[in-house]
Amino acid sequence: MISLNPAIPLLLAAVFVVAVHSNCPEPPRFNFAELKEDYRNTNNFPVDSIVEYNCRSGYVKTYKSSLRCMANSQWTTTLEFCKARTCPHPGELENGRLIILTDLVFGATVNFTCEEGYRLIGTAQRKCVLEGSQVTWDKEIPYCQLIPCLPPPDIEHGTHTGTTMEEFNYGTSVTYQCDAEKRGQVPFSLIGKASIHCTTTDNVNGHWSGPAPQCKAVRCEQPKVNHGKQLIGYSPVYTYRSSVMFDCEHRYTLKGSSVVRCNENNSWDPPLPDCERSSCDDPPVIPNASQDHSHSTLFPAGTVVTYNCERGYELKPGISSASVTCLNDFTWSKHQNFCQRVRCPYPNIPNGKATLRYGSRKEAYEYEDRITVACNVGYALRNIETRYMCQDSREWGPPLPVCEPLCERPPSISEGRHDRGRNRVFFVGSRVTYSCNHGWSLVGASIIQCTAGDGGIPHWDKPTPECKEILCPIPHIENGTFEIQEFRFGHQFNQIKYNLGVSIIFKCNHGLSLKGSRKSICSDKGTWDPPFPVCSLERCSSPPKVDNADPEEKREFRVGTNVTYSCVTGYMLIPGVSPTVTCLQNLEWSKITKICQKVHCLNPVIRNGKQITARENETMYGDVVEFQCDFGYILKGSKLIECQANGTWHPQVPSCIQAECPKPEVQNGEVVNPLDEKKQYNVNESIAFKCSPGYQFSGLWYQMTTDSLNVTCSANGTWMVLPTYSANGTWMVLPECKKQSNQPVCKMARESVKFLQCGVPLTELITLLEVQKLYLEIKKLKQDLLKPQ
Numbered sequence: 001m002i003s004l005n006p007a008i009p010l011l012l013a014a015v016f017v018v019a020v021h022s023n024c025p026e027p028p029r030f031n032f033a034e035l036k037e038d039y040r041n042t043n044n045f046p047v048d049s050i051v052e053y054n055c056r057s058g059y060v061k062t063y064k065s066s067l068r069c070m071a072n073s074q075w076t077t078t079l080e081f082c083k084a085r086t087c088p089h090p091g092e093l094e095n096g097r098l099i100i101l102t103d104l105v106f107g108a109t110v111n112f113t114c115e116e117g118y119r120l121i122g123t124a125q126r127k128c129v130l131e132g133s134q135v136t137w138d139k140e141i142p143y144c145q146l147i148p149c150l151p152p153p154d155i156e157h158g159t160h161t162g163t164t165m166e167e168f169n170y171g172t173s174v175t176y177q178c179d180a181e182k183r184g185q186v187p188f189s190l191i192g193k194a195s196i197h198c199t200t201t202d203n204v205n206g207h208w209s210g211p212a213p214q215c216k217a218v219r220c221e222q223p224k225v226n227h228g229k230q231l232i233g234y235s236p237v238y239t240y241r242s243s244v245m246f247d248c249e250h251r252y253t254l255k256g257s258s259v260v261r262c263n264e265n266n267s268w269d270p271p272l273p274d275c276e277r278s279s280c281d282d283p284p285v286i287p288n289a290s291q292d293h294s295h296s297t298l299f300p301a302g303t304v305v306t307y308n309c310e311r312g313y314e315l316k317p318g319i320s321s322a323s324v325t326c327l328n329d330f331t332w333s334k335h336q337n338f339c340q341r342v343r344c345p346y347p348n349i350p351n352g353k354a355t356l357r358y359g360s361r362k363e364a365y366e367y368e369d370r371i372t373v374a375c376n377v378g379y380a381l382r383n384i385e386t387r388y389m390c391q392d393s394r395e396w397g398p399p400l401p402v403c404e405p406l407c408e409r410p411p412s413i414s415e416g417r418h419d420r421g422r423n424r425v426f427f428v429g430s431r432v433t434y435s436c437n438h439g440w441s442l443v444g445a446s447i448i449q450c451t452a453g454d455g456g457i458p459h460w461d462k463p464t465p466e467c468k469e470i471l472c473p474i475p476h477i478e479n480g481t482f483e484i485q486e487f488r489f490g491h492q493f494n495q496i497k498y499n500l501g502v503s504i505i506f507k508c509n510h511g512l513s514l515k516g517s518r519k520s521i522c523s524d525k526g527t528w529d530p531p532f533p534v535c536s537l538e539r540c541s542s543p544p545k546v547d548n549a550d551p552e553e554k555r556e557f558r559v560g561t562n563v564t565y566s567c568v569t570g571y572m573l574i575p576g577v578s579p580t581v582t583c584l585q586n587l588e589w590s591k592i593t594k595i596c597q598k599v600h601c602l603n604p605v606i607r608n609g610k611q612i613t614a615r616e617n618e619t620m621y622g623d624v625v626e627f628q629c630d631f632g633y634i635l636k637g638s639k640l641i642e643c644q645a646n647g648t649w650h651p652q653v654p655s656c657i658q659a660e661c662p663k664p665e666v667q668n669g670e671v672v673n674p675l676d677e678k679k680q681y682n683v684n685e686s687i688a689f690k691c692s693p694g695y696q697f698s699g700l701w702y703q704m705t706t707d708s709l710n711v712t713c714s715a716n717g718t719w720m721v722l723p724t725y726s727a728n729g730t731w732m733v734l735p736e737c738k739k740q741s742n743q744p745v746c747k748m749a750r751e752s753v754k755f756l757q758c759g760v761p762l763t764e765l766i767t768l769l770e771v772q773k774l775y776l777e778i779k780k781l782k783q784d785l786l787k788p789q
Contacts (some may be wrong), residue, residue, distance in 0.1 A: 024069035026209050027051045031060045032082040045069050055082035058106035058130045062316035063750040072501075085135040086110075087128035095144040096120070104128065106135045114144035117170030119204045123147050127138055148204035149198035157188050157215035170206055173197035186217040189240030191264045203234045216240070216419035226678040226778035227252045227275040238262045241489050246272075251279035251298060256385035279303075280326035289322060299326045310341035312367035312392040316340050335653065341366040344390035347784075351403035352377045365390050375403035380425040404428065407458040408448035415440045426450050436467035438541060439500040441524070470500040479535040480508040498522050508535035511557075540583035548596040549579070558582045568620035569645045601643035608633045608656040619643050629656035632683045634717050637704035659683050661713035668695045670706050681713045691737035698738040709735050712782070720782075 024045040027035060033053040038639050045051070046069065050446040053065040061080035070076060092098060096114040104110070105213035109127045122142025129138045147170040152162050155176060162174035167206035175195045178188035192213030199209045218240035223230065225246055233244035242262045248254045256273025263269040280299040284293050289307040297304070307322040309315060315322065315338055324340035344365045352375040355361055362369070369390045375381055391397040407426040410418055422425070430450045436442045444465025451461045475482050475498070481546045485503045498504075503521045508514050516533025523529040540557040545689050548567040557563070565579045573579055574597050582590045599621040604611070609629040619625065623643045629635045637654025644650050660682040672688040681687070689698060690708040697709060709736060711719045719734050 022047055022073070024049070024073050024075055027067055027075060028078060030078075030082070031064060031121055032080065032084065034055055047071050048075070048211070053081070056087055058135055059083060060085055077735060087137060090126055090137050091141045093142070093144060094677055108131065112202070112376055117147055117200075117297050118144035119147050119200075147198070147200050147204070147206040149208060152196065153210060153212045155212050155215060158190070160212075168198050168206075170198050170200060176213050176215075181217075186219045186237075187239060188215040189218045189264070190214075190740050191216050191218075191240065202336055214264075215250070215262055218262060218264055218266055220266055220268055221261065223268060223272055225272055225275055227277075228273070229306075240264060244268075248275035249280070252276060253278040259647055280330045282333055284332055284335055286322070286335065286339070287337050288341075293542050301326050301328045301330060307338060311341055313339040314342050341368075342390075342392060343367075344369070344394055344396055345369055347373075347388070347396065347400055349373055349375075349400065349403060351376050352381075356401075357660075367392060371396075373401055373403075378406060379403040379428070380406055382427055405452075405456075405458050407460060410448065410460060411464050413464060415443065415469075428452050428460075431461075434465050439470050440467040440651055441470045442466075470522075470524060470526050472498045472500070472502070472526055472528055474498070475504055475520065475532060477527060477532055477535065479512055480506055480514070482506045500524060500526075504528075506533050511538065512536055513538035538587065539591055540587050542594065543581055544589055546595060550597075551581075559583050559585055559587070565592075565595060567582055570599050571596040572599050572647075573597075599643070599647050601647055601649060604641065604649055604653045606653060606656060608658075609635070609654075621645055625649075627656075631730075632659055632715055633657060634659045634715075659713075659717045661685070661712050661717055661719055664689075664711060664719050664734055666737060668692045669735070683713050683715050686710045686712045689735060695737040695739060698736045710779075711735070 024047070026043070027039065027045070030053070033055050034051045035309050036054055039051045046193060047338070049069045051067050052204050053067075055061050055065070058081040059080060062083045063079050065081045067075045067078065084103075084107060087104045087106070087108070089104065090098060090110045093112050093114070095118045096112060100112040102108045104126050109125055111125050112120060112122075113124070121144070121625050123139045124142065126137045126139050126141070126306075130134050137315050144697070148166040149170070149172070151168060152160055152174045154160070158176050158178045159176040160176045162168065162172070165172070165174075168174075173195050174197075176190060177194070178190050181187035190213050191211055196208045196210050196212065198206050200206050220238040220242065222238070222562060223244050223246075225248075227249045228246050230251060231247050233242065235242060238244070240262055243259055244261075246254065247258065252275040255276055257270045258273065260268040260270060260272060278298070280301075280303065282297075283299070286307050288310050290310055292306045292308050300490075303326040304323050304372075305325075306322075309322075319338055321530050324335045325333045327333060344367075346363075346365065352373055354371040354373050355692070356369070356371055365371070367390050371388050373381065373386055373388065373504040380403065382404055383398075383401055385398060385401075388396045388398060388400060404427050407428070407430065409424075410420065410432045411428065412418075413434060416434055418432045418434045420430070420432045423430075426432070427579045428450050431447055433447050433448070434442060434444075434451075435634060445462045446465060448460045448462045450458050453459055482504045485505045501523050503519055506514060506518050506520070512535040514533050515536055517530045518533065520528040520530060520532060525582040538559050540559075540561070543551040543557070543563045543565075546565055548568050548571040550568060551563045551565050554561065554563060560578050563582075565581075567573055574595055577593065577595045579595045581592045584590060601619045601621070603619060604625060606627055606629075609627050611625050612628050613624065613626040621643050625641055625643075627635060627639050627641075633656040636652040636657050639654065641649045641651055641653060660683075663677065665677055669689050669691050670717050672690050675688045688708045688710050709721055711721050714720045721735055
């Protein structure tokens with residue numbers, strides 16, 4: 001036996017596996033393509049082998065139609081390399097619609113459906129098929145036809161609206177109606193739906209929506225319900241679908257439907273209801289008692305009604321409650337009188353008595369018994385009420401009174417009276433007020449009061465007052481007289497005194513005036529009212545004050561005196577206003593208004609100048625105005641003027657004259673150009689000066705080293721060289737020429753280009769040049785400032 005190496009079987013198995021996995025499976029099959037004839041009978045497809053496809057009928061090639069076996073024994077990824085051919089549009093369907101679910105290509109199907117009320121005639125589906133070498137639709141396009149119905153059925157005793165129609169298609173409706181009734185007959189009623197219409201359930205065949213109605217003569221009996229009442233639906237005849245509504249009488253309940261209708265069987269549907277008893281009648285009336293049933297009007301079986309005794313009554317002894325019950329037969333349980341009157345205590349009246357009507361009395365007094373109370377002699381009731389009644393509260397109302405002791409009637413007085421003349425009784429605490437007749441005065445206490453005193457016997461606490469006649473003293477007035485104006489009946493006159501109410505009139509002697517009231521009356525106090533007047537000289541007080549005015553000086557201001565006012569300084573009389581007041585007969589001054597107004601000055605005008613402190617509107621007394629001339633002009637006069645009290649200006653308004661400079665005089669100097677000399681020079685005119693031989697300009701270095709200087713006529717009419725300060729701190733106007741020192745050396749220094757030969761130190765020479773430069777700059781600045789603006 002030959003022994004094999006164990007590794008050999010494993011090696012063979014590996015070779016087998018490699019051999020198996022080196023081929024691809026059969027190529028895939030497609031519905032749009034098929035293998036070419038050369039590859040159909042081949043079973044071995046090694047790696048890198050290629051198969052090719054042909055497009056099936058109805059398809060057209062779009063991509064490369066071959067597959068290759070890859071090293072993993074799988075075919076390359078498949079693409080849809082054959083595309084189905086496209087069919088033309090299948091056509092539109094009138095009264096229907098086309099349903100397309102896919103692209104219109106070979107093998108696709110489309111469906112047709114009709115609108116509601118139409119049925120499809122023909123096939124409902126078409127398919128895109130191959131016909132020769134082209135694709136087309138396999139069947140004819142269908143069409144939609146209206147769904148028809150058979151004619152509607154006729155009915156007995158009625159007609160419908162379709163009698164003139166030839167066709168009855170889907171949606172057509174007809175309406176039935178019954179024939180008119182003949183006189184004396186019951187009218188025909190339409191039983192069922194009046195209208196039916198053509199419809200369908202299978203979208204193919206038409207039928208009517210319901211059976212045709214019927215025309216019948218329907219009449220129901222008059223509806224009657226015992227203990228019931230008909231609410232609506234009254235009619236002498238009840239025909240088909242007539243309706244009636246019922247309700248039951250009070251304390252009856254409806255059993256059944258409240259509404260019934262007459263149906264086609266000449267009967268009421270649902271059946272007529274019944275009214276059954278459901279409550280007792282009103283509870284019985286119990287004398288002097290009221291029911292407590294919360295105002296209910298229904299009393300079902302078992303209802304308990306409780307009674308309450310009315311006002312002034314109470315339950316009889318032995319009865320704890322009063323009630324009745326509605327029994328099952330809807331009658332009330334037995335009952336009796338429950339209540340009796342309440343009683344009041346016996347009326348005991350000290351110092352008096354209580355009696356019923358006609359003076360009778362009772363042993364017991366009940367509710368609503370009325371008594372009258374009367375006091376014994378010397379006693380009386382304080383309240384006017386004398387009748388009292390027994391109340392429901394078991395008490396007397398009002399409360400029983402007390403007979404109180406009385407004082408005697410207060411005495412009368414001569415020429416007077418008291419305020420209780422009509423009173424007949426005077427209780428303790430009563431007050432009486434006395435007063436006297438006109439012209440008489442009360443002496444004593446005006447009020448007396450009834451008091452019980454220590455012994456309890458009523459009496460008046462004070463003596464009765466008296467009335468005495470009122471008289472006034474004889475009137476008197478100095479420097480005047482009086483006379484009686486009024487003398488009333490009952491007023492007696494004598495030489496000493498005057499009676500109440502007498503009035504007198506006062507009059508002053510000639511030339512005097514009355515201060516106070518002209519009339520005075522004798523008052524009830526025995527004095528004259530108002531007090532006597534005084535006679536004094538007829539004159540007014542000091543004249544009234546007037547703004548900005550003073551009155552003329554006078555010592556006395558008798559009636560008719562005139563006082564004239566004059567305005568204070570700075571004010572003047574207002575035209576048309578009187579400055580005079582007069583002392584009138586009533587010793588008052590006549591009215592006077594504002595008479596003075598402030599003085600105004602005319603607005604001052606100055607030519608070639610202007611005001612620099614002028615008011616905006618006007619100038620008044622005391623105002624000060626300041627003037628300023630224009631450039632090139634000089635102010636002649638005062639620059640400040642003031643408005644005077646007489647309306648003029650002081651000093652006078654100034655004037656502006658053109659500025660001119662006189663011929664300048666420089667000692668030891670002369671004009672460079674004699675042609676420039678003249679008597680007057682205008683503003684900004686300049687002339688050149690030089691010093692006489694042996695002299696030089698004094699001052700700063702640039703003056704000392706200059707042969708000539710220009711001076712200019714300034715706007716204020718003066719000559720100016722430079723805006724340069726002199727040694728004393730004032731502006732230098734004209735130059736000065738002083739005796740020259742070291743003239744040859746300085747002349748050489750001026751004429752020599754080399755300034756060092758003059759013996760001037762270098763530092764000072766630099767300063768000299770800087771000063772000269774500054775001078776030229778200042779001179780130019782000054783000329784710019786002097787130019788007219």
